[in-house]
Amino acid sequence: MGRPFDFPGGIELPDNKTQSLQSPIRQPSLPDHFAVPLLQHIGEHARACVQPGDTVLKGQRLADSDRGAGVPVHAPTSGTVTAIEARQVPHPSGLEDWCVRIEPDGRDQWTELADCPDYAELPVEEQLSRIHAAGIAGLGGAGFPTDAKLVAGDGARIRTLILNGAECEPYITADQSLMRERPEAIIAGARIISSLLGAEECLIGIEDNKPEAIKALQEATNGTGIEVVVVRTRYPSGGEKQLIQLLTGQEVPHDGIPADIGVLCQNIATAESIYRALRFGEPVISRITTLTGKALERPGNVEARIGTPIIHLLNEAGLHEDNLKRLIMGGPMMGFDLPSITAPVVKGTNCLIAGTADEFPDSPIPQPCIRCGLCEQACPMELLPQQLYWFARSGEYDKAEDFNLFDCIECGACSWVCPSSIPLVQYYQHAKGAIREQRREQEEADRARLRFEQRQARLEKEKAEKEERRQARMEARKHKASGATPESAASSGPDLETLTRRRDDAREKVDEARAKLEEARETAPEAVTKLERALNKHQKRLDSAEQALANAHESSTE
C-alpha cells in the first residue's frame, strides 16, 4: 500500500471554487477604521500595550501575550489608536469582545522590521520566540498558537510533518490561491518547521481539484525532499485526522494528539507566515481571505488585513446587499453564520460567503429518521450517526458517549446526506454541550459532598476527643475518690502530654470566657451573670487540670 491511503466515508460536494479563482490575490483599500480583536485564537486575551491616542506604525505590537498563553496582535496599518472597546467579533452568537480600534493615517508606514537572511542559523528557541512574537496562530481556522503547537510536538518525537493544503470545503480557495501564487514561501516555511521539529519527512496533502496549485508546489519542492501528495477530492479530506490517515495510513488515537503517532499538521498558510516572520520579521497583520457567493459581483481572494470590517471587503467585491441571504465565515459545511457584517476579519477568517437565497435555500422541514444509514456510510470517523441522533434527541447522553459522541469532528457529512434533512450535527453539538454541563455540575456536586464529608469527619473527631477528655476526667475523679495511689493513677491515667494539652485547652477556654465576659459587660449587661458563672466553671476546670498535671509531674519524678 502506498500513498495516498484511504479514509472511510466522506462525500463528494459541488466545490464552487472556480468563481473565486478568476483573478490573482487582490489588495483591498484601507478602510476608515480597523478593529483588531485581542483574542483571535485558542487561549487568553492578549494584554493591550497601547492606549487610546497613541500613534502606531504598521506591524507595531498592539497587545502582548506570554508564550503558552496566546499570541500578540499587531497594527494592520499606521495610524491612531482611538479606542480599546468591546465590539462585535466574528462569533455565531454575535459576541462582543475587546478590540483595539485604529484609524489609519493613510501612510501605511511599517515599523522597523528585523530582516534576517540567515534565519536558518538562529537557535531553535529564538526561532520559536520570533514565531510567537509575530502573532502566528493556525491560519486553517482553529487558531491554535503555532509556537505552542511546535513545542507540544516535543522535537524528537515528530517523524512526519504534514502541510495541509487539502482545502476540502466548497467555496474556499484561500489556500489554493496562496499555493498558486507563493509556493516558494510556503516551502521555505515548511523547511523551517521541519528543521524545528527535526522531522524525517515532510508531506503536503492537496486535493486533485487544484491542478495549478499542485503544479506550482511540485516545481517549488523540486529537490527539497518534500513530497506533494495528491489525494482524491472528497470531503473532509482536509480534516486533520483524515489527512493524516490519507497520508500516513495511521489513525490519531482517540484520546491523543497527532504527535502521539509522530505526526504534526500545519496549514500551508501558517507555513507561509512563519517564513515571513523569520525572514522579514513581518508579523501576521493580514491573511488571504476568499470572498465569494452569488451576492458578490467580483468574487476572489484578497489579502485582508486583520481588523478590517467585513462589510468593507464585501463592498469592494461588489456586494448586493438586497440579495444577501446568508453571510458565512468559513466554509458552508463547518463555517457559521455571521450575525453582523460589521465584525472584523480575524486570523481565522479564511472565507466569507455572501450567499443568495438561490444558493442557500431554506432547508426543508426535517422528516423522521428512517435509519437509512446514508449518514453512517458518509461518516469519516466510522461512528453511527443515526444512533447518536437517537440518543441525543432522547437525552440518553450516557449512551451517546458510549457510542463515541466525542469522536465526532462535526464535519457535517451526515447532515448533508440525510434524506430526512435532519440537522444531525446540531444535535451532536447540543448533546456535547449538555454532557459538558452535566460533568461540570457533577464536579461541583462532588466537591460539595467532599466538603460536607470532611466537615462531618471533623465534627465527629472533635466530639470523640471531647468524649475522651470527659472519660479521663471521670477516671481521675474516681481515682481520687477511691484514694488510689499516685503510681496507679500515673500508670492507668493519661500521660503528661495529654494532661498538658488539657491544661492548655482549659486555659484557652478561660481566656475565651473572660473575653466574652468583658465584652458583655459593655454591650449586654443581662448576660453578665451567666457568663460569670461560666467563667467560674472554666476556672475550676483549669484548676483541676493544673492539679492533675502537677500530680502527674510528681508521680513521674518519683
Place this chain on the structure above:
Amino acid sequence: MLTTGRIMQWVIAATLPGLLALTLFFGWGNLINVVWCTLVAMGTEALILALRKRPVTFFLSDGSAALTGVLLGLALPPLLPWWISLIAAASAILLAKQLYGGLGSNLFNPAMVGYALVLISFPEAMTTNWAQPLALLDEAPGLLDTLAIIASLAEPATIDGITGATPLDVYKHEIGSRLASTVTADPIFGDGIARGWEWVNLAFLAGGLFLIRLKIITWHIPASFLGALTLMTLLFGYDPDQSVPVQMHLFAGATMLCAFFIATDPVSAATSNKGKLWYGAGIGILLYIIRAWGSYPDAVAFAVLLMNFAVPFIDYYTRPRTYGHRKPERGLPS
C-alpha cells in the same frame, strides 16, 4: 439529492418489474391488491395522523405508507378476498407503525406484521388463494373477473378452478411420499424451477440490484440473507428427493422480494454494516428452519419479524470501530 420521499418512490419504482412479472404470469390479482392495499394503507395513515393531530399531507407525502401498501399487495395471495387484505394493510399501519409513533419509530416491519396477522388469523384463505399460472388455465380471467373474485362476488366454482397452493407448498407436502421427478411433473413447476415464479424472483432481483446501484440499500442484508439460505439448504436439504432444493428456495417463493424489499426496510433492520450481515443471515437461517421443519411453506414474515426482535441486541454488539479506537465497543454502556 435523495430525500426520504424520493427513497420511498425509488423503492416503489424498483418493485415494478416484479409486479409486472406477477401480472404477466399470474393475472391481475397482485396489481389489484397493490392498488387496494396502498389505498387502505394511506387512508389508515391519514386517519391516524389526523387523530394524532399531525400534519397529514406532510407525513403522507413521505410515501412510507404507500410503500407498505405496495409491499403487502405484492406479498399477499393474488386472489385473497378484499376484506382480508384490508385487515392486513390497516393493521400494518395502525398496529405496527402508528401505535409506535409513526415513521421511524416502529420496531417491526409494518407490512410483515400485517401479513403475519392475517396468515395466523385466516390460514386457509392465505394458502389456497394463490393464482395458478395463466399458462395452465384454459381461459385467463380478465381484470373485471379478477375484481369480482377479490370482491367475493364470483361463483365459488370459478374461483376453485384458478386458485391453488404455491409450488413451495406442493413440493414440501408431496416430497415426503414421492420422488422429486414425479413431484415436479406437476405442471405448476413448468420446465424450470417453478412456472412464473422464477421470472418474478428474477424481476425482484433486478429491481433490488437497481436499488443497490442507487445506494438506497446496501448489499449486506441481501447477500447475507441469500448466502445463509443457500448454505442452510446445502447443509440440510441437499437431497431433492427429501426436501425442497436450493433453486426452489431461492426462486420459487417470496425470497427475492424479501431479500431486497422486505428485509432491507431500514427502520426495522440492524444499523451497522456488520449488524446488517448478522441480521440478513439470521433471516436466512430462520426462513430455512420454518420452511423446512415448520408448518408453513413460506415464512418470510415470521423470519423477518423474529429478527426484528433481535435488532437492538445486534446493534449493541456490532458497532464499528471508531477512528482512533483500538477496538469496537460492545454491549450496553457499562
